[in-house]
Amino acid sequence: MNRIEGRVKVTGLATYAAEYPAEGVAYAFAVQSRIAKGRIKRVDGGPALELPGVLAVLSCEDPPAMSEDADPELALFQRREVAYRGQIVAAVVADTYENARAAAAAVRVDYDPDDHDVTLSAGHPGLYKPDVVNPGFPTDVGKGDVEAGLAEAATTVEVTYETPVLHNNPMEPHAALAYWDAEGRLLVYDTAQGTSISRDLIATALGLPQEQVRVVARHVGGGFGSKGTTRPQAVLAALAARAVGRPVKIVLTRQQMFDVTGYRTPTIQRLRLGADAQGRLTALEHVAYGQSSTLIEFAEQTAVPGRVMYATPALRTTHRLVRLDVATPSWMRAPGECPGMYALESAMDELAYAAGLDPVELRIVNDAETEPGTGLPFSSRDLVGCLREGARRFGWERRDPAPGIRREGEWLVGTGVAASTYPARRMPCQAVATVLDDDFLIQVAAADIGTGARTALTRIAADTLEVAPERVHVELGDSDLPRAPVAGGSMGTASWGSAVVRACEELKRDGKQGRADTAEEIKGDAELARHAFGAQFAEVRVSSVTGEIRVARLLGVFAAGRIVDPVLARSQFIGGMTMGMGMALMEETLTDAEFGGFLHRDLAQYHVPVCADVRDVEAVWLDESDGELNPMGTKGIGEIGIVGTAAAIGNAVFHATGHRVRELPITPAKVL
Numbered sequence: 001m002n003r004i005e006g007r008v009k010v011t012g013l014a015t016y017a018a019e020y021p022a023e024g025v026a027y028a029f030a031v032q033s034r035i036a037k038g039r040i041k042r043v044d045g046g047p048a049l050e051l052p053g054v055l056a057v058l059s060c061e062d063p064p065a066m067s068e069d070a071d072p073e074l075a076l077f078q079r080r081e082v083a084y085r086g087q088i089v090a091a092v093v094a095d096t097y098e099n100a101r102a103a104a105a106a107v108r109v110d111y112d113p114d115d116h117d118v119t120l121s122a123g124h125p126g127l128y129k130p131d132v133v134n135p136g137f138p139t140d141v142g143k144g145d146v147e148a149g150l151a152e153a154a155t156t157v158e159v160t161y162e163t164p165v166l167h168n169n170p171m172e173p174h175a176a177l178a179y180w181d182a183e184g185r186l187l188v189y190d191t192a193q194g195t196s197i198s199r200d201l202i203a204t205a206l207g208l209p210q211e212q213v214r215v216v217a218r219h220v221g222g223g224f225g226s227k228g229t230t231r232p233q234a235v236l237a238a239l240a241a242r243a244v245g246r247p248v249k250i251v252l253t254r255q256q257m258f259d260v261t262g263y264r265t266p267t268i269q270r271l272r273l274g275a276d277a278q279g280r281l282t283a284l285e286h287v288a289y290g291q292s293s294t295l296i297e298f299a300e301q302t303a304v305p306g307r308v309m310y311a312t313p314a315l316r317t318t319h320r321l322v323r324l325d326v327a328t329p330s331w332m333r334a335p336g337e338c339p340g341m342y343a344l345e346s347a348m349d350e351l352a353y354a355a356g357l358d359p360v361e362l363r364i365v366n367d368a369e370t371e372p373g374t375g376l377p378f379s380s381r382d383l384v385g386c387l388r389e390g391a392r393r394f395g396w397e398r399r400d401p402a403p404g405i406r407r408e409g410e411w412l413v414g415t416g417v418a419a420s421t422y423p424a425r426r427m428p429c430q431a432v433a434t435v436l437d438d439d440f441l442i443q444v445a446a447a448d449i450g451t452g453a454r455t456a457l458t459r460i461a462a463d464t465l466e467v468a469p470e471r472v473h474v475e476l477g478d479s480d481l482p483r484a485p486v487a488g489g490s491m492g493t494a495s496w497g498s499a500v501v502r503a504c505e506e507l508k509r510d511g512k513q514g515r516a517d518t519a520e521e522i523k524g525d526a527e528l529a530r531h532a533f534g535a536q537f538a539e540v541r542v543s544s545v546t547g548e549i550r551v552a553r554l555l556g557v558f559a560a561g562r563i564v565d566p567v568l569a570r571s572q573f574i575g576g577m578t579m580g581m582g583m584a585l586m587e588e589t590l591t592d593a594e595f596g597g598f599l600h601r602d603l604a605q606y607h608v609p610v611c612a613d614v615r616d617v618e619a620v621w622l623d624e625s626d627g628e629l630n631p632m633g634t635k636g637i638g639e640i641g642i643v644g645t646a647a648a649i650g651n652a653v654f655h656a657t658g659h660r661v662r663e664l665p666i667t668p669a670k671v672l
Ligand code: MOS
Pocket: 193, 223, 224, 225, 226, 228, 331, 332, 333, 334, 335, 487, 488, 489, 490, 639
């Protein structure tokens, strides 16, 4: 089955947020703080207002009315305090985008700067232990005596890994069009991973009843987490539309996206592992340091994979956070699990070398029968199957474990392995299924952020209704549709699909229409540990002359429940793995310690893999039948592809060169 919106997308007919036409539309352009901390003394919009086409200048000099309950990152122009460099401090509205942008440069902002602090370190005096980490996990989970486990171990590894600030770079920039419609409702076309939640946040920020706000996002050009929370452009478009009494459009520049759409927190991760003579873990400790802003406590759950992955009698996982003069971090594909598994799976590789064991076998002997952090049984877990199938396909048995000995001309060649994991959750969702003559209409406020959600939901509905997919029409991407959770946390298909199945079942009973709300059904989910697992294998070639690193092969094997659509699933897996390659070798946003903000602010500086970098990436999956999950038997697949990839590549670089790099990205300078 082809992707339903494939044709309109590749022919340019799919309409994205900034592309909707609107009568008398005006354009807004943001003015950003040039200091990292301090107070705005004065915003002088006078010179800007004299420029051609300028309609208004918004700033804290005349704060637009907003609710006190607004999310602090969305409470635009409400305070004179500056929390980070790049924060939106004013905006110009004009008749054209070019006029708005030119006038924004003429807005004069005077500051009273304070000393700022933008640097995360493991010795920072401001570090503290958050009460909970995202999305509500305890900060600490542990059991047994880690010190005793390390003391009795035959082999120990104590290592620190660091990951940099990383930025999502969806192809569609963050954009919005807002206006008040004829009925007095605020309509926002937004780049959103969830229109229900975006509607709630915009209504809260503006102090409007929810039913007076509608958010539409029929096509979204990628999000990866950066559109999972409402970003300032949506609120700015609404404030500007209210100020000038016209529809207002805003499109962030790529540079602005680095400042105001969130980022993956940098991490410092300390791991201590102990193993007995057979390689069985005697202790596992994972301490993760991350940062947040002074505005919001965003505590990423970096140390949680240790609670899931391996059997150990002694476990300690904990988090430390420091509030810096930086923008608030946000979600980036597999937040928590991705950087956490980079460190854990790299440390497991170091343990395998220290113990003289094969890294595939080390993981197999430490496979957990119950979830280590909770003792709960798994609904299903086939990490071992993924490792064995991956080893077979990859040709692992021919591998000589000795590092730094395979040479082809100037190239050093090595292979590495790492495990993957991601939780299989679902959230309450509503859906309506209606008979339309010979066809069926499925309505749910789901979001298709490029994943193929429409297609997956069409298949799920057609399966349940036992009709051809051509007779099913899925309507999504509109907050006026039945309430749905975000496309995030790899929960979209599981959450929306559950509601779609129930609505279709009800339709079959009723004959005309079925309505579903899974809130009660989800409460009945039994107490089980639900996760997808995988194994990733990488082959790298490292130039001994230039340090250039080429990924010759990547293979991912996943056990992720039932796969609804093989074409879409493969794209998700290899997309995640490609993003993991970027994390391993290229992606890094440097923070400007002197002035605050970020030094990398566009795609010329922030490097992501291009086609020439991606030689041979393959993803396969094991059939997994898990009846404890949801009516479809699916686990999420949007995020697990990026989990473990960077570790597999880093482990392969070690195998190639004999040199362990513990700070991402692994650039030529670090391996030479
Ligand atoms: Mo994704 S980081 O769950 O939007």
